[in-house]
Amino acid sequence: MIDPAAFSWRFLRVWKRNLLVYKKIWKVNFLTPLLEPLFYILAFGLGFSGLIENVKYGGADLSYTEFIAPALIATAVMWNAFFETTYASFVRMYYQKTFDGMLATPLSLEEIITAEIAWSATKSAGAATIMSIVLGLMGFVQFPMGLLLIPLAFFGGLAFGAIGMYFTGITPTIDLFNLPIFLFITPMFLFSGTFFPVSNLPVWAQPFALAFPLYHLAELARRFSIGTNEISPIISIGYLTVFFLFFTHLALGAMRKRLIQ
Amino acid sequence: MDKIIEIQDLIKQFGEFTAVNEISFSVNRGEFFGLLGPNGAGKTTTIRMLYGFSPPTRGELRIFDMDIDTHFRRIKARIGVCQQENTLDPDLSVEQNLHVFAGYFSIPKKEAAERSREYLEFFALHHKKDAKVMELSGGMARRLILARSLINRPDLLILDEPTTGLDPQSRHQVWEKLEALKKTGLTVVITTHNMEEASQLCDRLVIMDHGKILVDGSPEDLIARYAGKNIIEIEGPDQALIEYVKEHAIEHDDLGRRLILYEPEGKGLNNTIRERFCNEKCIYRNSTLEDVFLRLTGRELRE
Numbered sequence: 001m002i003d004p005a006a007f008s009w010r011f012l013r014v015w016k017r018n019l020l021v022y023k024k025i026w027k028v029n030f031l032t033p034l035l036e037p038l039f040y041i042l043a044f045g046l047g048f049s050g051l052i053e054n055v056k057y058g059g060a061d062l063s064y065t066e067f068i069a070p071a072l073i074a075t076a077v078m079w080n081a082f083f084e085t086t087y088a089s090f091v092r093m094y095y096q097k098t099f100d101g102m103l104a105t106p107l108s109l110e111e112i113i114t115a116e117i118a119w120s121a122t123k124s125a126g127a128a129t130i131m132s133i134v135l136g137l138m139g140f141v142q143f144p145m146g147l148l149l150i151p152l153a154f155f156g157g158l159a160f161g162a163i164g165m166y167f168t169g170i171t172p173t174i175d176l177f178n179l180p181i182f183l184f185i186t187p188m189f190l191f192s193g194t195f196f197p198v199s200n201l202p203v204w205a206q207p208f209a210l211a212f213p214l215y216h217l218a219e220l221a222r223r224f225s226i227g228t229n230e231i232s233p234i235i236s237i238g239y240l241t242v243f244f245l246f247f248t249h250l251a252l253g254a255m256r257k258r259l260i261q
Numbered sequence: 262m263d264k265i266i267e268i269q270d271l272i273k274q275f276g277e278f279t280a281v282n283e284i285s286f287s288v289n290r291g292e293f294f295g296l297l298g299p300n301g302a303g304k305t306t307t308i309r310m311l312y313g314f315s316p317p318t319r320g321e322l323r324i325f326d327m328d329i330d331t332h333f334r335r336i337k338a339r340i341g342v343c344q345q346e347n348t349l350d351p352d353l354s355v356e357q358n359l360h361v362f363a364g365y366f367s368i369p370k371k372e373a374a375e376r377s378r379e380y381l382e383f384f385a386l387h388h389k390k391d392a393k394v395m396e397l398s399g400g401m402a403r404r405l406i407l408a409r410s411l412i413n414r415p416d417l418l419i420l421d422e423p424t425t426g427l428d429p430q431s432r433h434q435v436w437e438k439l440e441a442l443k444k445t446g447l448t449v450v451i452t453t454h455n456m457e458e459a460s461q462l463c464d465r466l467v468i469m470d471h472g473k474i475l476v477d478g479s480p481e482d483l484i485a486r487y488a489g490k491n492i493i494e495i496e497g498p499d500q501a502l503i504e505y506v507k508e509h510a511i512e513h514d515d516l517g518r519r520l521i522l523y524e525p526e527g528k529g530l531n532n533t534i535r536e537r538f539c540n541e542k543c544i545y546r547n548s549t550l551e552d553v554f555l556r557l558t559g560r561e562l563r564e
Contacts, residue, residue: 013364020361021352101348103314105365105413106334261275261315 006110014102014115015122022123033127037072037134041065057197058228069140070221071194073131073149074156077124078214081157082185084120085164086177092116093168099259113255117161117248124157125150132225141225148224156217159240162247163213169254188214198230213243263290264326265417265448266311271320273306273472280306282472283320288450293443295459295466296452297554299563303472304452305345308421311450312342325416338366341415343406345422349394355405356381356390359412366413373412380408384438400431407438418442420451424458436461456551470558480550487556488548489523493534495543502538514556523548 022029045065055067092098102112132149135141141149167180191201192214198206209215216236223229229236266288273281281303288294296304309315310322313333322329324336350358356377363373381387384404389397397405403423410418423439424432432455439462443449453459459466460480467477476483489512495502498520506513511530512523524530531545 010365010367013361013367016364017350017353017361020357024352096351097344097346097348098350098352100314100344100346101350101362102365104312104337104340104342104344104348104410105362106337106367107365108333 003110006108007114008108008111010107011111011115011118014107014112015119018115018119019122029123029126030130033076033130034134036076037069037131040072041069041135041138041140044068055197058222058230060226060228062226062228066140066226067197068195069135069138070225071192071218073128073135073153073225074192074214074218074221075189075194076127076131077153077156077217078160078185078189080124080127081120081160082164082181084123085116085161086168086171086180087174089116089120089165090168090171090174090177093259094174103259109256109259110252113165113252114248117158117165117251120161120164121154121157124160125154128153135225142227145227146225149221152217152220152224155237155244156213156220156240159213159217159244159247162244162251165251166247166254169251169258188212193218193230213240216240264288265290265292265324266294266450267321267323267326269321271307271310271322272318273303273310273315274318279472281310284469284472284474286467286474286477288448290448291446293449293451293462293464295463296450296469297454297456297459297466298452298469299454299558301471301563302469302558304469305421306472307469308419308450308452312340312419313337338413339416341410341413341418343410343418343420343423345425347402347406349402349405349409351394353394354390355386355392355394355397358394358405359409362409363412368413376412376414377408380411383441384408385434398431400427400434403427403431403435404438407435411442416448418447418449420449422452422454424453424455432458456549456554460550468554468557475557476553483553484548484550486553488552489525490548491524491531492546492548492552493522493524493530493543494546495520495522495534495539496541499538499540502534505538516560521552523552 048064052064055062055064057067099109099112103109129150132141132146136143136146167177171177191209192198192212193209194214198209198215201209216239219229219231219236220233223233264287268287269285270283271281271285272279272283284303284307296307298304306315310317311324313329313336316330325339327336329336350361353361359377359380360373363376368376378387381390384407386401386404386408389401394402394405407423424435427435436458439449443462451462463480465477465479466483467474469475476487478486496519502520503515506520506522514521522530522534534543
């Protein structure tokens with residue numbers, strides 16, 4: 001089982017390595033979170049505005065763009081963290097043998113994996129920061145409450161980074177990441193109360209949406225940007241915490257099985 | 262004598278397959294120790310257990326008089342590893358590779374910068390310090406891996422086939438650097454298929470095959486013991502020669518088209534062969550470690 005002696009602050013060294021690499025292309029990395037919310041708001045705000053009436057959510061009456069803006073931050077958190085610990089981590093582990101090199105140092109496998117998940121969450125937080133500023137300028141995020149979106153993005157990033165790392169531990173080839181993306185990420189992207197309230201779903205489908213971590217992240221994002229939500233934030237925070245711990249545990253086991261032979 | 266590595270009845274199994282089968286050996290401080298063997302002999306598996314990458318199935322493995330299971334961090338902090346595959350970080354420059362790696366050992370920044378400069382000089386890579394790792398030639402990449410493995414000033418250096426795939430120039434340069442390191446009193450464990458490398462560098466070596474250690478000794482000692490002093494290779498030996506060899510109980514290997522005779526010192530066999538039995542082509546030469554290796558592990562192809 002997991003040995004507590006395998007964890008130390010040394011994991012920050014691996015996190016720093018990823019930061020160093022990220023800084024080399026930071027301009028490109030900043031472009032996506034800068035432009036993505038603009039595109040969505042333009043498309044949905046201008047294109048959909050005549051088609052969709054106001055959305056009733058958590059007792060409030062919101063314009064459609066007001067409704068989706070916080071969810072855009074939540075989905076960006078998901079994509080950033082999940083892509084980082086799937087494709088990017090897999091490349092480092094399998095093609096670049098970066099982890100093999102690290103394992104010849106005092107670093108433990110547990111520290112490397114923890115650092116990768118923490119790094120993916122950091123990327124999510126970075127993207128969320130820029131998006132919050134952009135959306136804030138457009139009036140979709142209220143400050144100073146909106147500052148809480150940054151730690152929230154890190155927290156949500158941990159959950160999605162952990163499940164991504166678990167898939168990296170079990171996937172035989174990089175192409176097979178299509179499977180969790182198609183079967184898990186995409187439906188979640190669409191059905192987590194992101195683009196329409198979960199209450200619009202048929203009653204039988206609603207519990208499924210509530211099981212999605214993205215639902216809870218979008219809930220919390222709305223709480224921190226416009227001060228409204230459907231269910232208690234305590235439930236959402238609890239759910240994401242358990243989700244993160246559970247998949248981190250699975251990820252560590254899968255990676256140990258995969259790399260230590 | 263100060264023991265750096267002590268291995269007793271070490272076993273490594275992968276499922277049903279036993280890769281390392283009850284091997285025992287020890288390495289003294291300051292020794293240049295070789296692990297030789299054909300592909301699949303268990304060399305890399307052994308070495309991976311040494312640096313804590315792969316946990317042993319059974320047996321005892323002590324490094325610096327500590328157990329790798331319970332003291333992996335303290336042991337790994339004092340080991341330098343040059344892995345067989347290129348594990349350099351392609352996302353980083355040459356110099357950053359050393360800086361970041363030093364970070365994994367918690368070496369302070371200033372110290373890391375000094376050591377990087379020192380080792381880039383030593384391995385003649387200073388002019389490439391800002392290059393991308395992908396742009397390095399095979400020889401340069403190998404030298405950078407060596408530089409990286411020294412960044413923590415290890416008490417034990419582990420080299421897994423450090424010159425495989427290099428051109429002769431690069432190979433000799435790596436040997437020269439390893440000779441220089443040896444003079445500093447560094448303890449080194451090396452695996453190789455290159456017999457010239459092993460004879461030149463190793464104070465002592467073991468030859469492994471099928472997960473077992475076959476022999477243990479210094480290169481000179483092993484050559485004298487298993488391949489005599491001189492070798493005579495005879496192409497197309499005739500019946501008369503074969504009978505002569507049997508009659509005089511001369512150590513030999515009969516390969517059909519070719520007969521190899523192992524001649525102990527001062528028997529004057531050379532002349533007899535030259536005068537009486539050399540019909541086609543005969544080669545007279547000194548015995549080498551390669552002869553020992555082939556005699557002990559056989560001549561069949563592996564893999």
